[in-house]
Amino acid sequence: MKQNMRKWINDILCSDTRRAFPLMMYTGLELTQVSINYMLQSGKLQAECITALAERYPSAASITAMDLSVEAEAFGSEVRCMGNETPTITGSIVKDAESAASLSIPAISSGRIGEFLEAAALAAAMITDRPVFGCHIGPFSLAGRLCGMTEALMNVHAEPEMLHVVLQKSTEFLRGYARAFKESGAGGIVIAEPAAGLISPAHCDEFSSRYIKTIIDTVQDDEFMVILHNCGSVSRHVGTMASTGAMGMHFGNAVDMEQVLKAVPLGLLAFGNIDPVGVLKNGTEEEIRRATTSLLLKTSGHANFVLSSGCDVPPGTPLRNINAFFRALDEYNSAEL
Amino acid sequence: MEILKEIAAHVENGRNNEVRVLVGKCMEEGIGVSDILNLGLVAGMNSIGIRFRNNEVFVPEVLMAARAMKSGLEMIKPILLKEKVPSKGTIIIGTVLGDLHDIGKNIVCYMLQGAGFDVIDIGIDVPKEKFIEAARNHGAQIIALSSLLSTTMSYMKEVMEAVRASEIAGTVKVIVGGAPVTQAFADEIGAHGYASDASGAAEIVKGLIG
Numbered sequence: 001m002k003q004n005m006r007k008w009i010n011d012i013l014c015s016d017t018r019r020a021f022p023l024m025m026y027t028g029l030e031l032t033q034v035s036i037n038y039m040l041q042s043g044k045l046q047a048e049c050i051t052a053l054a055e056r057y058p059s060a061a062s063i064t065a066m067d068l069s070v071e072a073e074a075f076g077s078e079v080r081c082m083g084n085e086t087p088t089i090t091g092s093i094v095k096d097a098e099s100a101a102s103l104s105i106p107a108i109s110s111g112r113i114g115e116f117l118e119a120a121a122l123a124a125a126m127i128t129d130r131p132v133f134g135c136h137i138g139p140f141s142l143a144g145r146l147c148g149m150t151e152a153l154m155n156v157h158a159e160p161e162m163l164h165v166v167l168q169k170s171t172e173f174l175r176g177y178a179r180a181f182k183e184s185g186a187g188g189i190v191i192a193e194p195a196a197g198l199i200s201p202a203h204c205d206e207f208s209s210r211y212i213k214t215i216i217d218t219v220q221d222d223e224f225m226v227i228l229h230n231c232g233s234v235s236r237h238v239g240t241m242a243s244t245g246a247m248g249m250h251f252g253n254a255v256d257m258e259q260v261l262k263a264v265p266l267g268l269l270a271f272g273n274i275d276p277v278g279v280l281k282n283g284t285e286e287e288i289r290r291a292t293t294s295l296l297l298k299t300s301g302h303a304n305f306v307l308s309s310g311c312d313v314p315p316g317t318p319l320r321n322i323n324a325f326f327r328a329l330d331e332y333n334s335a336e337l
Numbered sequence: 338m339e340i341l342k343e344i345a346a347h348v349e350n351g352r353n354n355e356v357r358v359l360v361g362k363c364m365e366e367g368i369g370v371s372d373i374l375n376l377g378l379v380a381g382m383n384s385i386g387i388r389f390r391n392n393e394v395f396v397p398e399v400l401m402a403a404r405a406m407k408s409g410l411e412m413i414k415p416i417l418l419k420e421k422v423p424s425k426g427t428i429i430i431g432t433v434l435g436d437l438h439d440i441g442k443n444i445v446c447y448m449l450q451g452a453g454f455d456v457i458d459i460g461i462d463v464p465k466e467k468f469i470e471a472a473r474n475h476g477a478q479i480i481a482l483s484s485l486l487s488t489t490m491s492y493m494k495e496v497m498e499a500v501r502a503s504e505i506a507g508t509v510k511v512i513v514g515g516a517p518v519t520q521a522f523a524d525e526i527g528a529h530g531y532a533s534d535a536s537g538a539a540e541i542v543k544g545l546i547g
Contacts, residue, residue: 080437085488088437149440153397154404157351198396198440236392277487277517314487 003131003187005225009247009269012060013303017333018296019060020307020326021271022280023135023190023229023250026065026086026315027322028053036315037081040067043118050123054130056319057326061187063133064119066312067112068192071137071173072145074110075103084315092148100165103146105173108180117184124185131187133227136177138193139215140208142170149195156203163207171211178219178226188225190250191215194311197232197254205240212244220247227271231311238263253278253310257295261302271308274325280309281317285324292328338368341376344409348381349388351401353408360409370413371422375453378406382451390536396444399535403447410450424455426546429471430481431463432515433492438485441515444535445481452539454546465492465499472500472509478546481538482528484515493518494526501527510545514538 012019028049029036039045046065054062069087073079081087094100108117116134124132137145143166144152155163174191181189196208216226228241231252241249242265251260251272264270272295274280279291292307299305307329313322340363347355356378363373385402388394428449432442439461449456459471468480480500484490493513500511512530513523523531530545532538 082435083488085435085486090437149438150400150443153440154400156397157401200395200397203395203397233392278519278521281487282522316488 002185002223004222005131005187005247006222008061008131008187009225012269012306013267018305018307018329020058020329021060021063022274022307022309022313022322022325023063023066023311024053024057024059024309024313024322025050025063027313027317027319029315030319031056036084036086040065040081040087041112041115043115043122046115046119047122047126050119050132051126054123054127057322059130060306061131061133062123062127063190064116064123064135064186066135066190066192067116068137068141069145070112070116071142071170071177074106074113074173075146076106077145086315089145092146092151094147094166097159097162097165100147100162103166103169105169108176113177113180117180120181120186121184124187131225132185134178134181134184134186134189136174136181136189136191138191138196138208138228139167139170139174139211140199141193141195142174143167143207144195146170152195153198156199156207167207167211171214175215175218178215182219182224187223188227188247189219190227190229191246192229194229194231194252197230197234197237201237201240204237205243209240209244212246216245220245227269229311235260235263242268248306250308251310257305258298261299261305264304266304269304269306270302271306273308273310276309276311276313276317280321280325281314283321285320288321288324289328289331292325293332296329296332338372338376340366340368341372341380344373344377345381345384348378348402348405348409349384351398351405353405356405356409357412360412364412364416370416370420373409373413374417374422378409379451379453382406382447386448386451386536386539390534396440399444399447403450406447406451425453426479426542427455427457427475427477428479428481428542429457429459429468429475429477430483431459431468432461432483432485433489433496434462434464435492436484436486436489437461439483441485441535442483445483445514445538448535448539449481449542452543454542465496468496469499469503469505472505477509479542480509480511481542482511482513484513484518487517490515490517490522493528497526497528512538512541512545
């Protein structure tokens with residue numbers, strides 16, 4: 001169901017209580033008892049997983065799976081699935097300027113893209129009390145999967161023209177994907193651009209932010225919000241991230257959230273950043289309570305802060321740990337009131 | 338020597354063509370390969386490593402410097418081997434079985450090479466037997482395990498157990514690293530060292546071998 005995302009943001013900014021939106025989807029597999037590989041092949045199974053989580057947890061929003069292989073797979077990259085893990089791209093399909101020039105922009109119906117759009121559409125229809133966000137990769141991170149990450153990183157110096165060719169094609173595809181998420185009924189998208197955290201702020205500006213801005217300019221409005229996620233060490237990248245025009249920025253546990261919040265422009269939501277592996281997946285309930293409470297206390301002066309995981313909550317994270325996360329939020333909100 | 342300082346500067350700036358030209362010139366002039374290696378190539382890589390640790394440069398700059406260092410190293414390697422110039426130690430490195438993410442492992446490789454170690458990169462998705470076999474064949478002192486995924490890092494424990502049960506136990510030490518890996522995890526599986534970043538890995542190895 002379409003929601004006014006401007007109102008959603010304002011409600012958070014004006015709320016007396018702190019809200020949470022963990023990037024959590026795979027945890028729902030414990031509720032639906034489906035394997036990760038089956039779920040990632042089926043929009044219906046994915047929607048059931050999203051809905052099961054929404055019924056159980058008072059998250060401020062829901063989100064489709066963060067599977068950052070889907071887009072490169074649509075371009076023709078080979079995907080490898082292993083056990084209880086999200087799929088990974090193997091090899092590279094862009095090896096030189098010639099293959100960059102001949103790279104075709106795939107149709108939005110390619111590969112498993114349609115399943116993710118179906119998941120967003122079904123979840124948005126079933127979940128009416130909060131927005132559902134789609135999730136897709138950012139252009140620089142996609143270029144890294146198409147060219148090979150080491151090569152893409154080196155090409156910011158060695159072959160910038162070739163990299164721009166790949167980025168233009170990646171962005172054109174992602175603009176279409178973002179538009180399709182919007183048409184599906186989603187309230188927004190989370191653009192995951194972790195690779196841009198490995199390059200300097202100036203390079204991030206040139207090879208990531210300006211491309212992301214074109215995606216955001218295409219889709220963002222009062223009914224569709226873009227959150228830009230970067231879980232790298234991006235304390236110095238906040239300016240270039242903000243220049244994209246995203247209404248929200250999502251940070252990982254590589255940054256000091258308290259420090260980063262000082263740099264986030266007023267009016268933009270800032271999400272973060274409980275360690276998804278060390279704390280949420282592998283921590284004890286007490287460790288999760290301590291980390292969550294500590295973060296909430298440190299960020300209490302910032303109305304635009306939304307409690308979240310530092311990145312995607314990984315597959316295999318026990319429900320009891322997510323319970324502990326939300327319990328800590330409840331305790332904090334009760335104490336505040 | 339000025340030319341060695343120039344090599345170091347070109348390595349630091351990732352200028353591999355210039356590095357090759359100057360290394361060639363050094364060889365023509367009869368400058369010892371040990372000096373070319375340590376005062377030129379390794380010195381340049383050390384400088385970029387310090388700047389990386391201080392957040393003055395980012396991953397692409399380290400990768401470009403590493404490429405420049407390697408291009409010079411390739412030129413002098415035959416002579417290094419012929420003259421049997423001793424290395425500071427040999428390290429086997431790879432990402433563990435199931436893990437295909439190599440960027441972190443590559444950066445650690447370059448930092449270790451830059452610190453003067455012989456690094457044998459056995460790639461991604463490596464089973465425990467291959468780590469042990471490589472360590473045995475190369476007479477390594479260190480096995481370095483990398484993992485980006487929370488699911489694959491558990492395989493590090495299996496590698497540790499296999500090393501302990503093998504004939505290289507006692508002679509080879511194991512260090513671990515990667516985004517989800519923590520000191521607590523390293524302690525839990527009995528690893529000999531853990532580093533939270535690439536620069537730290539070189540320091541840990543120096544401590545273990547030194």
